[in-house]
Amino acid sequence: MTDTPTLSIVVPCYNEEGNLIPLVTAIRETMEPLKLTYEIIIADDCSKDKSWEILEKLGAEDPRIRALRFVKNAGQSAAMWAGMNAARGQYIATLDADLQNDPKDLPKFLEALKQADCVCGSRVEQRRKGDNVVRQLSSKIANGVRNKITRENVTDSACCYRVFKRECVGNLKFFKGMHRFLPTLFKIEGYTVAEIPISHHERFAGQSNYGVWNRLFASSYDLFAVRWMQKRMFRFQVKDRVNF
Ligand code: UDP
Numbered sequence: 001m002t003d004t005p006t007l008s009i010v011v012p013c014y015n016e017e018g019n020l021i022p023l024v025t026a027i028r029e030t031m032e033p034l035k036l037t038y039e040i041i042i043a044d045d046c047s048k049d050k051s052w053e054i055l056e057k058l059g060a061e062d063p064r065i066r067a068l069r070f071v072k073n074a075g076q077s078a079a080m081w082a083g084m085n086a087a088r089g090q091y092i093a094t095l096d097a098d099l100q101n102d103p104k105d106l107p108k109f110l111e112a113l114k115q116a117d118c119v120c121g122s123r124v125e126q127r128r129k130g131d132n133v134v135r136q137l138s139s140k141i142a143n144g145v146r147n148k149i150t151r152e153n154v155t156d157s158a159c160c161y162r163v164f165k166r167e168c169v170g171n172l173k174f175f176k177g178m179h180r181f182l183p184t185l186f187k188i189e190g191y192t193v194a195e196i197p198i199s200h201h202e203r204f205a206g207q208s209n210y211g212v213w214n215r216l217f218a219s220s221y222d223l224f225a226v227r228w229m230q231k232r233m234f235r236f237q238v239k240d241r242v243n244f
């Protein structure tokens with residue numbers, strides 16, 4: 001066991017054998033000069049490649065690297081949730097394993113966190129650098145529909161590069177696909193959310209787990225559940241108490 005870290009960096013991982021060592025190296029390079037205690041929690045969503053062997057090795061060399069592995073593939077949201085649940089830091093960062101999100105942006109997030117409970121990355125300005133036109137378009141449409149239904153103006157809801165205070169996840173309702181709605185779910189709980197532009201790169205190694213179809217439609221079902229939650233969640237404050 002290491003000392004309680006200030007920042008827990010949570011990474012979902014499915015078949016990312018070619019990315020894990022470069023990712024951990026990049027995180028270390030960014031974090032070392034910050035003089036901030038941190039841990040990296042990698043949730044292996046039952047990868048079929050050598051990801052787990054690599055994680056065991058990384059964990060044996062560095063106690064700040066913690067890893068868990070699912071029995072069966074349970075999806076990105078579940079992996080993120082398991083990682084967040086294990087986090088011990090005052091702050092939690094979530095980012096993808098494939099280096100599309102750049103660990104170099106972490107200090108920017110931490111700075112912005114002084115003004116909000118959660119800071120979300122937005123790839124909008126840099127999108128064309130990391131994704132082809134079809135991916136950009138399907139993501140734009142899905143994002144637009146999500147904003148319309150949930151009355152939000154999140155510029156990039158599917159971007160999972162975020163940093164937030166650990167208390168934000170305390171009461172979170174979790175479900176498959178929740179990673180696309182995290183800013184809205186935090187707002188339902190009364191937390192403040194800010195956005196910052198981030199870098200966006202091509203996948204370093206391996207393949208994307210999503211096609212146009214699931215990028216466009218996978219979340220439409222969840223969308224109405226989130227809208228329902230926004231409208232139906234209790235919102236009350238106790239004014240006075242007697243004999244409590
Ligand atoms: N991922 C996961 N379980 C899955 C699918 C994806 O843990 O069933 C992880 C994946 O390893 C990556 C992140 O979720 O760290 C985002 O996946 P991907 O890069 O395939 O999505 P894209 O960037 O293409 O939208």
Ligand code: MG
Pocket residue numbers: 096098100203208
């Ligand atoms: Mg990716």
